[in-house]
Amino acid sequence: MEGVGAYTLLRVERGGLEPGVPGQFFMVEAPGRLLPRPMSLCLAPAGELGFLLEGVGPGTRALCEVEPGERLYVFGPLGNGFRLDVERPLLVGGGIGIAPFPYVAQALGDPPVLLGFRSERHAEAAVLLPNAAVVVEPTYVTEPLAELVEDHDVLACGPEPMLEAVRALAPTAQLAWEAPMACGYGACYGCSVEIDGVLKRLCIDGPILEAA
Amino acid sequence: MEGVGAYTLLRVERGGLEPGVPGQFFMVEAPGRLLPRPMSLCLAPAGELGFLLEGVGPGTRALCEVEPGERLYVFGPLGNGFRLDVERPLLVGGGIGIAPFPYVAQALGDPPVLLGFRSERHAEAAVLLPNAAVVVEPTYVTEPLAELVEDHDVLACGPEPMLEAVRALAPTAQLAWEAPMACGYGACYGCSVEIDGVLKRLCIDGPILEAA
Amino acid sequence: MILNASGCLDALAAPEVARSLDAFVTKTVTPQPRQGNRPVRIAETEHGMLNSIGLENPGIEALVAEKLPRLVELGVPIWVSVGGFAATDFAELCAALDERDEVTAIELNLSCPNVDEAPESAAEIVVAARAETRKPLYAKLSPAAADVAEVARAVQAAGADGLSLVNTMRGLVLDTHSLEPTLGTETGGYSGPALKPIALAAVFRCYRATGMPIVGMGGITTGRDALEFLAAGASVVALGTVLFADPEAPARVQAELMTELSARGLDQPEDACGISHRAAATTVA
Amino acid sequence: MILNASGCLDALAAPEVARSLDAFVTKTVTPQPRQGNRPVRIAETEHGMLNSIGLENPGIEALVAEKLPRLVELGVPIWVSVGGFAATDFAELCAALDERDEVTAIELNLSCPNVDEAPESAAEIVVAARAETRKPLYAKLSPAAADVAEVARAVQAAGADGLSLVNTMRGLVLDTHSLEPTLGTETGGYSGPALKPIALAAVFRCYRATGMPIVGMGGITTGRDALEFLAAGASVVALGTVLFADPEAPARVQAELMTELSARGLDQPEDACGISHRAAATTVA
Ligand SMILES: Cc1cc2nc3c(=O)[nH]c(=O)nc-3n(C[C@H](O)[C@H](O)[C@H](O)COP(=O)(O)OP(=O)(O)OC[C@H]3O[C@@H](n4cnc5c(N)ncnc54)[C@H](O)[C@@H]3O)c2cc1C
Ligand SMILES: Cc1cc2nc3c(=O)[nH]c(=O)nc-3n(C[C@H](O)[C@H](O)[C@H](O)COP(=O)(O)OP(=O)(O)OC[C@H]3O[C@@H](n4cnc5c(N)ncnc54)[C@H](O)[C@@H]3O)c2cc1C
Ligand SMILES: Cc1cc2nc3c(=O)[nH]c(=O)nc-3n(C[C@H](O)[C@H](O)[C@H](O)COP(=O)(O)O)c2cc1C
Ligand SMILES: Cc1cc2nc3c(=O)[nH]c(=O)nc-3n(C[C@H](O)[C@H](O)[C@H](O)COP(=O)(O)O)c2cc1C
Ligand code: FES
Ligand code: FES
Numbered sequence: 002m003e004g005v006g007a008y009t010l011l012r013v014e015r016g017g018l019e020p021g022v023p024g025q026f027f028m029v030e031a032p033g034r035l036l037p038r039p040m041s042l043c044l045a046p047a048g049e050l051g052f053l054l055e056g057v058g059p060g061t062r063a064l065c066e067v068e069p070g071e072r073l074y075v076f077g078p079l080g081n082g083f084r085l086d087v088e089r090p091l092l093v094g095g096g097i098g099i100a101p102f103p104y105v106a107q108a109l110g111d112p113p114v115l116l117g118f119r120s121e122r123h124a125e126a127a128v129l130l131p132n133a134a135v136v137v138e139p140t141y142v143t144e145p146l147a148e149l150v151e152d153h154d155v156l157a158c159g160p161e162p163m164l165e166a167v168r169a170l171a172p173t174a175q176l177a178w179e180a181p182m183a184c185g186y187g188a189c190y191g192c193s194v195e196i197d198g199v200l201k202r203l204c205i206d207g208p209i210l211e212a213a
Numbered sequence: 214m215e216g217v218g219a220y221t222l223l224r225v226e227r228g229g230l231e232p233g234v235p236g237q238f239f240m241v242e243a244p245g246r247l248l249p250r251p252m253s254l255c256l257a258p259a260g261e262l263g264f265l266l267e268g269v270g271p272g273t274r275a276l277c278e279v280e281p282g283e284r285l286y287v288f289g290p291l292g293n294g295f296r297l298d299v300e301r302p303l304l305v306g307g308g309i310g311i312a313p314f315p316y317v318a319q320a321l322g323d324p325p326v327l328l329g330f331r332s333e334r335h336a337e338a339a340v341l342l343p344n345a346a347v348v349v350e351p352t353y354v355t356e357p358l359a360e361l362v363e364d365h366d367v368l369a370c371g372p373e374p375m376l377e378a379v380r381a382l383a384p385t386a387q388l389a390w391e392a393p394m395a396c397g398y399g400a401c402y403g404c405s406v407e408i409d410g411v412l413k414r415l416c417i418d419g420p421i422l423e424a425a
Numbered sequence: 426m427i428l429n430a431s432g433c434l435d436a437l438a439a440p441e442v443a444r445s446l447d448a449f450v451t452k453t454v455t456p457q458p459r460q461g462n463r464p465v466r467i468a469e470t471e472h473g474m475l476n477s478i479g480l481e482n483p484g485i486e487a488l489v490a491e492k493l494p495r496l497v498e499l500g501v502p503i504w505v506s507v508g509g510f511a512a513t514d515f516a517e518l519c520a521a522l523d524e525r526d527e528v529t530a531i532e533l534n535l536s537c538p539n540v541d542e543a544p545e546s547a548a549e550i551v552v553a554a555r556a557e558t559r560k561p562l563y564a565k566l567s568p569a570a571a572d573v574a575e576v577a578r579a580v581q582a583a584g585a586d587g588l589s590l591v592n593t594m595r596g597l598v599l600d601t602h603s604l605e606p607t608l609g610t611e612t613g614g615y616s617g618p619a620l621k622p623i624a625l626a627a628v629f630r631c632y633r634a635t636g637m638p639i640v641g642m643g644g645i646t647t648g649r650d651a652l653e654f655l656a657a658g659a660s661v662v663a664l665g666t667v668l669f670a671d672p673e674a675p676a677r678v679q680a681e682l683m684t685e686l687s688a689r690g691l692d693q694p695e696d697a698c699g700i701s702h703r704a705a706a707t708t709v710a
Numbered sequence: 711m712i713l714n715a716s717g718c719l720d721a722l723a724a725p726e727v728a729r730s731l732d733a734f735v736t737k738t739v740t741p742q743p744r745q746g747n748r749p750v751r752i753a754e755t756e757h758g759m760l761n762s763i764g765l766e767n768p769g770i771e772a773l774v775a776e777k778l779p780r781l782v783e784l785g786v787p788i789w790v791s792v793g794g795f796a797a798t799d800f801a802e803l804c805a806a807l808d809e810r811d812e813v814t815a816i817e818l819n820l821s822c823p824n825v826d827e828a829p830e831s832a833a834e835i836v837v838a839a840r841a842e843t844r845k846p847l848y849a850k851l852s853p854a855a856a857d858v859a860e861v862a863r864a865v866q867a868a869g870a871d872g873l874s875l876v877n878t879m880r881g882l883v884l885d886t887h888s889l890e891p892t893l894g895t896e897t898g899g900y901s902g903p904a905l906k907p908i909a910l911a912a913v914f915r916c917y918r919a920t921g922m923p924i925v926g927m928g929g930i931t932t933g934r935d936a937l938e939f940l941a942a943g944a945s946v947v948a949l950g951t952v953l954f955a956d957p958e959a960p961a962r963v964q965a966e967l968m969t970e971l972s973a974r975g976l977d978q979p980e981d982a983c984g985i986s987h988r989a990a991a992t993t994v995a
Binding site: 271393396 | 432433434435438439442452460461464465466467468469470472473474476478481601617618666668669670671672
């Protein structure tokens, strides 16, 4: 556990788990809670899995208080991950949406990164991506993005309004969505979202969807 | 917390609570459980309340594992306690039934004590009453008691079969009974027992009942 | 406004707890005295508890003659909970209480799971009770109904003034060692935190179906819980199981509730009543 | 024998989990495809969870044509859960499944709280279903009934072969900040550990009332829980909510159950069926 600006980095031993494709997620036990929480893989150092957490409710707050040595049940990798066969990648993250990008950046050889945060304190998390361009509210990532979008293949993760704005600018972007998830592996139908008029389970058909 | 043979001694700060009359009990929060557990006051050193615990189920086991510094909600003293205006007291305890007697003995100026335990390990708890005569199964307290009963006023605490046997030998004994209790202060009617053909709540009309 | 849940406090045994309430609700009284069920009568579960007290009570005559005069001295409004096995029982009980000025309201316990005799339909009982008294009548319902909102509508039509929601659900606990039922009656009434979402749903749906005043209860432990019951539609909340572990709960919950309210810019509990429905109502309009 | 609870596992999305079961139960299928309810569809509570999936399913035609052939390849017996809004729906579904040899049993979902249309009485539905199939019919009941044992007797008389106990109860969760219902449908079905004592009581009472084979479920998380359901009268247990947190639960619960059984000198799960009733039976005799 270490603080990264307003966020917390949780590192667990990898055990037998594969880190998977960047953009995939894991279901992480939240101590004292019934259901696990979906968490994007943030870092994959040798023998470990790293998750970046924002304490927004009972589950994430419990995870932010995990003590070293505690055992957590973690399963994954789950979902589809980002397509990495893009020519001119640009990573666009909003707030805790930065979470998957350190691992993505490693796989893509440090592509350009654009990050937006709601405060300077949150923006400290940009240390995880040293080359990133960072904006803080009231500036939004869409402002610098408007100038870069022409020449890039966008991979974005962040709150829904940000993803909608990115989609408007970059119709071919790969967007990482969120939905409340009970299981993360297609068992509960809790995460169904309408995609092109059809209901799909975001946990197995996503969380990355092509904008279009 | 300290081990006393097979039992555990829990000492809590007294706060604003009175220790009450020997034989009264307190409701003690059992960490992680919904309902508190009734516990006889065992020792009342200055500023503290001491309880002797036998870990028999989830509540008492949780209490045996309390860490120093933890806060426990405790309320009491509750119930009626022993009548101490007896001339020739003899304390008779079986197993964890020893619990109220250290505090009783202090109030009565170290009267004679007879204790029975189911093993040598349990019998180590007799250190709490240095002058006690101790028997271990297969010998039962009723064996030595039979010889002493004539000349004494018996105060007894222990498992139901023991209390029944004591009552048979000493019709005027004061017996400390048990019943499952949710509240300990007359609120739930969970502890009702039939006494002389009438239902009474053991928590407020007991736990000490005259044998008769 | 904070009450105790019926059967979860004896005001005469714990007067200082009763005085910390806005009104005291008696344990359910029946026409004749009842011994209640044989022990074991209570059992803890992982997230609640079971009871099978079985309406142990001294009967209406003794209540009126011996207990009411002493209860009045507490200076707290008194609600009497009444129960029985036929509509005539309820009628008799309400008749006996109608002239007692010291009784503020009557709660009709239509739902005790520890009494095996099948009750006549809730509405019939309310009609019979209504005929005997002009005192406020609160119908106490169980969530063990295919549609509790339908029952609520029926008791409203029958003349009830309010609802008390909810009573316990039938549950079972097995002894760790023997695997036999822990309670003497085998099954018993399930109460406590596990019940909260079920109780909240009942309050929410009955409020929408009837708009009646509701005493909300079922697992309330904190001021936040109380706030949720108000938001779902309760105008008053009642504390049950929590009183066993914490006799100081009324004052604590009240204080916590006020903190929750003021954090939301609300002045008093009444301002929170039904606020969970606002957005929904807007959507419908 | 360990099954999944209907709606709590997609065998095609997680074949290795399905293979760890003794039989796989499909999510409830209806005559026509259903989109299910709008999000949010799940919400955690302190001691359980709510869902309002609303029977999202591809319809019976697609199930039989596209899914059944793939399910068969798993090599696990297949139970199909069917649901609808009228007895004729159930009849149609059973007729469509009767000739499919790959279907071991049919579960009649008589109790989904997320579908608002009032179902015809449970017994009528069973009669209609029975007329169309000779496959084993399990009637799945909700504990939200004044007397679930009475419903059990009625479906037995109507021709059911067994019972699945229990389905979810209606519950409500309010959003921490807005205090509005978290679920898109406001209320939803409450499942998980909080339900266990209610579910155990239903199994216990229906076993005594009918002696029918029972699939027990509701909050089972450990082998100890499974043992308790068997002791209360279940012959088979099903895992629901626990599968979300622990896809390895079937093997774990099975292993824990075997340890519990052998600690009691019992050889196999069947030996534990109904043992909670033994002393009671002796007393009666
Ligand atoms: C695929 C995926 C990957 C994720 N990766 C990360 C990550 O790397 N780091 C991280 O901190 N968080 C991540 N999240 C979000 C995280 O799972 C939720 O914040 C967490 O489940 C909230 O649990 P809680 O108990 O703390 O709060 P809750 O009480 O469950 O929620 C707090 C508030 O957030 C809202 N909320 C909760 N979950 C969601 C959701 N999934 N979508 C929209 N609103 C929601 C609730 O309605 C509530 O208002 C991810 C989510 C998904 C679906
Ligand atoms: C007035 C009073 C004073 C007590 N003083 C002490 C004390 O000083 N030290 C101490 O260790 N214990 C004392 N006890 C007993 C103690 O309260 C119980 O052992 C405890 O509540 C059990 O809780 P549990 O969760 O550990 O076990 P549970 O699971 O509740 O019980 C374990 C087993 O014991 C049985 N049981 C539980 N409570 C009782 C009871 N009250 N009577 C009979 N059988 C019961 C259960 O049926 C079960 O078989 C006292 C009880 C009373 C009523
Ligand atoms: C020990 C006990 C006794 C009860 N006795 C009664 C009763 O006599 N009449 C009644 O209407 N409800 C009775 N109830 C139900 C409560 O009034 C209340 O409806 C229920 O416990 C839910 O609230 P809670 O979860 O806060 O306890 C009793 C509950 C308990 C736990
Ligand atoms: C997400 C979810 C979806 C469910 N869908 C169905 C369903 O389609 N049909 C059905 O009969 N029961 C359904 N259920 C109820 C379960 O089968 C089971 O009866 C209930 O969850 C209790 O068991 P549990 O506490 O182990 O989850 C569903 C439950 C959940 C949590
Ligand atoms: S989270 Fe359960 S199906 Fe997607
Ligand atoms: S323990 Fe509650 S009345 Fe005695």
